[in-house]
Amino acid sequence: MNTRWDIAIIGGGPAGLMAGARAAARGRRTLLIEKNRAPGAKILISGGGRCNLTHACDARGIIEQLGPQGKFLHSALAALGPNEVVEFFRAEGVPTYVETDTGKVFPQSDRSADVLAALLRKLEFADCELAASEPLIELDREGDPVENGFRLTTSKRILHAEKVLLATGGKSYPDCGTTGDGYRFAEKLGHRIIPPRPALVPISTHIEAIRALQGITLKDVLIGVLEAQVSNLSPTVGQVSNLSCPKLNPKRQVGNLSYARCLGSRRGALLFTHFGVSGPAVMDLSRIVAGHPNPSALVLECDLLPERKVKSLETSIALECASGGKKAASTLLDPWLPHRVGELVLETAAVPPDRRLAELSKVDRCRILHGIKQFTVPISGTLGFRHAEVTAGGVALGEVDSRTMQSKKVQNLYFSGELLDLDGPIGGYNLQIAFSTGFFAGECM
Numbered sequence: 001m002n003t004r005w006d007i008a009i010i011g012g013g014p015a016g017l018m019a020g021a022r023a024a025a026r027g028r029r030t031l032l033i034e035k036n037r038a039p040g041a042k043i044l045i046s047g048g049g050r051c052n053l054t055h056a057c058d059a060r061g062i063i064e065q066l067g068p069q070g071k072f073l074h075s076a077l078a079a080l081g082p083n084e085v086v087e088f089f090r091a092e093g094v095p096t097y098v099e100t101d102t103g104k105v106f107p108q109s110d111r112s113a114d115v116l117a118a119l120l121r122k123l124e125f126a127d128c129e130l131a132a133s134e135p136l137i138e139l140d141r142e143g144d145p146v147e148n149g150f151r152l153t154t155s156k157r158i159l160h161a162e163k164v165l166l167a168t169g170g171k172s173y174p175d176c177g178t179t180g181d182g183y184r185f186a187e188k189l190g191h192r193i194i195p196p197r198p199a200l201v202p203i204s205t206h207i208e209a210i211r212a213l214q215g216i217t218l219k220d221v222l223i224g225v226l227e228a229q230v231s232n233l234s235p236t237v238g239q240v241s242n243l244s245c246p247k248l249n250p251k252r253q254v255g256n257l258s259y260a261r262c263l264g265s266r267r268g269a270l271l272f273t274h275f276g277v278s279g280p281a282v283m284d285l286s287r288i289v290a291g292h293p294n295p296s297a298l299v300l301e302c303d304l305l306p307e308r309k310v311k312s313l314e315t316s317i318a319l320e321c322a323s324g325g326k327k328a329a330s331t332l333l334d335p336w337l338p339h340r341v342g343e344l345v346l347e348t349a350a351v352p353p354d355r356r357l358a359e360l361s362k363v364d365r366c367r368i369l370h371g372i373k374q375f376t377v378p379i380s381g382t383l384g385f386r387h388a389e390v391t392a393g394g395v396a397l398g399e400v401d402s403r404t405m406q407s408k409k410v411q412n413l414y415f416s417g418e419l420l421d422l423d424g425p426i427g428g429y430n431l432q433i434a435f436s437t438g439f440f441a442g443e444c445m
């Protein structure tokens with residue numbers, strides 16, 4: 001059995017598979033070590049089994065979505081950008097399509113298994129050896145300085161490699177094998193780790209009335225994360241004293257709390273669940289919550305009908321009340337919102353559900369309007385790493401050469417994928433990061 005390799009790649013996710021295929025295709029004797037019985041566990045579950053493999057944009061579009069960290073990807077995206085990813089899979093018999101309203105790119109078959117199979121074919125064709133069910137336990141610099149390589153202790157044997165790529169992912173969805181091992185290896189070799197935190201994760205609330213809405217989805221909601229100025233009190237749902245949506249006027253009151261800052265906002269579907277809220281917009285905002293020192297000082301403020309201007313909605317509600325006569329107030333919002341959501345809005349506006357529509361005062365109607373435009377979800381936290389699609393934080397980018405993916409501290413050590421302090425929003429950005437940085441490392445090693 002061969003124990004000496006040119007290149008050892010640790011982790012058989014999209015980053016490691018791309019890197020292995022590329023490095024081996026360049027003629028380097030390459031071994032890919034994977035902890036699980038089979039590689040690509042996250043590819044298989046990605047996009048709900050459909051695998052949103054990239055986004056329909058150019059390299060700049062990817063970089064822009066990643067904020068300040070995005071510029072780290074210039075060289076990697078120049079080597080393999082979104083168009084090249086699409087072309088890569090097309091050439092492997094996996095044509096793709098773009099979901100028109102989101103820009104997400106999926107395989108035409110809507111089967112993530114096809115994406116993984118294409119990567120495995122590439123790996124085999126390039127003659128990259130795959131060692132599955134073999135977790136790396138320790139990674140050390142080789143004693144012999146001339147060799148300038150690494151000693152790898154796996155669960156089964158000791159190996160030697162001239163160059164090593166760490167592509168072990170983050171620590172979210174730990175059942176997929178991603179238990180943060182790479183942070184330990186990198187740290188031991190002298191790298192700084194930006195504290196990992198869950199991202200793209202559902203948000204929880206302690207408010208029973210909101211949890212009771214589980215199963216309901218609102219297709220289009222504008223959601224803002226607001227931060228309390230005073231954080232020693234817990235906000236309660238619906239105690240709203242002035243009318244504003246986060247973008248219009250970020251300074252407002254909820255209960256005894258003054259919400260001074262809108263930390264971010266997103267528009268999209270809102271799903272109510274037994275623990276709180278989920279859906280793409282909530283998931284995208286979750287990195288703000290997970291990275292906040294005191295998440296319970298935050299609320300989500302939701303405009304449940306962002307398409308409707310305040311004035312026009314006010315008029316519609318007044319008309320509905322005028323024509324509704326003896327009908328119960330509980331039916332007021334049925335034309336616009338699911339009945340149970342409407343009932344909660346009324347409850348938070350302190351309007352009895354059995355009051356007749358004709359009897360609602362202007363103040364009642366104004367409170368109801370507030371309840372729609374500033375529906376408040378107090379936050380208790382996130383569902384944590386177990387349910388996070390991505391890990392934010394990781395190997396500090398300043399210590400990795402973005403022109404090669406090589407460590408600036410340890411010669412011949414490389415990094416790629418989610419292990420790095422890089423993460424993107426929902427939409428195919430995270431797989432693109434993994435593909436680009438993996439391919440580029442395979443090219444440079």
Ligand SMILES: Cc1cc2nc3c(=O)[nH]c(=O)nc-3n(C[C@H](O)[C@H](O)[C@H](O)COP(=O)(O)OP(=O)(O)OC[C@H]3O[C@@H](n4cnc5c(N)ncnc54)[C@H](O)[C@@H]3O)c2cc1C
Nearest residue numbers: 011013014015035046047052136169177417418428430431
């Ligand atoms: C439910 C879910 C859905 C998602 N959907 C999408 C989507 O549709 N689009 C998108 O862009 N992103 C999606 N993501 C995110 C995306 O899957 C990840 O960002 C991506 O897989 C990261 O790739 P990676 O290669 O860096 O790491 P990973 O895919 O996490 O792979 C790391 C590999 O390293 C192995 N490993 C770890 N430690 C060791 C060790 N000590 N020895 C050997 N092997 C080890 C692990 O077993 C694993 O196979 C989703 C994530 C989840 C959890």
